Amino acid sequence: MNVWLTRLRPDLRHPAARHDLRDAHDLHRRIMMLVPDDLGEHARRETGLLYRVEHTPSGPQILVQSRVAPDPRRLPAGYATAETRRLDPLLNQLRTGVVIRYRIAGNPSKRLAKASPGPGRPGQVVPLRGADAEQWWIKQAEKHGLQVASLIARPVPDARGDKNGTRIKHAIVQFDGTAVVTDPDLVRAAVLSGIGRGKAYGCGLLSLAPLKVDR
Structure with missing residues (x-):
């Protein structure tokens, strides 16, 4: 079983981050950038990608879970910081x-x-x-x-x-x-x-x- 959890902390100074947090469809498309392209029509289901937006005292964060290793480098430069850990244990x-x-x-x-x-x-x-x-x-x-x-x-x-x-x-x-x-x-x-x-x-x-x- 391979499962990863990534914590994204969007930088609200980044215009794309501010926009995505206001539009659920564009945020979905952005989050899908963490996994490989060309996975077909059901890429989210194939990769097991799920996410949740949480609003904390230090600002919004996005928890992203996937069954393939995410690659935060695929996000726009300066979009967010990222921390990833395995959930298997x-x-x-x-x-x-x-x-x-x-x-x-x-x-x-x-x-x-x-x-x-x-x-x-x-x-x-x-x-x-x-x-x-x-x-x-x-x-x-x-x-x-x-x-x-x-x-x-x-x-x-x-x-x-x-x-x-x-x-x-x-x-x-x-x-x-x-x-x-x-x-x-x-x-x-x-x-x-x-x-x-x-x-x-x-x-x-x-x-x-x-x-x-x-x-």
Whole structure:
């Protein structure tokens, strides 16, 4: 298993960095520069590339995960600083019953059925809010080998952009908390493939860390 995590710290003095943080589609295209060209129509899926934008007191950062070694030198000069490390050791240590900390910026949503009451058209994907969003994550976690023990849900700015004249908008909720591993293989698969919709636009990256217990 080969998995890399790269932490990009965009330099907000760089015009391309400022622009990309405002346009989810252009940011997606920029992040894809980290991996080789000519990988076909499904390059993101083939490389397992997932990312999440986080806003910290020291400025924005972008966490990028991939199954191929990233090459930050392919980014424009001065665009961002980059730190890369392997995730294999952490994933290999997952065991049933282990308690972990998690973070995921998800796109809680559902597709309306033909007979759905209320606004919206059949087949439309609509965002979930509040308690519905929390239940979405609890069910997703269970399906992917985690039993949620604690949960903090925080809406973050939508992923917005323009793709060839088509407006892009994905509602995002960041979920943080602790969980118990019930199926390590399912958890590893979820980390590698991501969870939910909007993976090309900063959703679905599941980050894990061992739970540190004070002694």
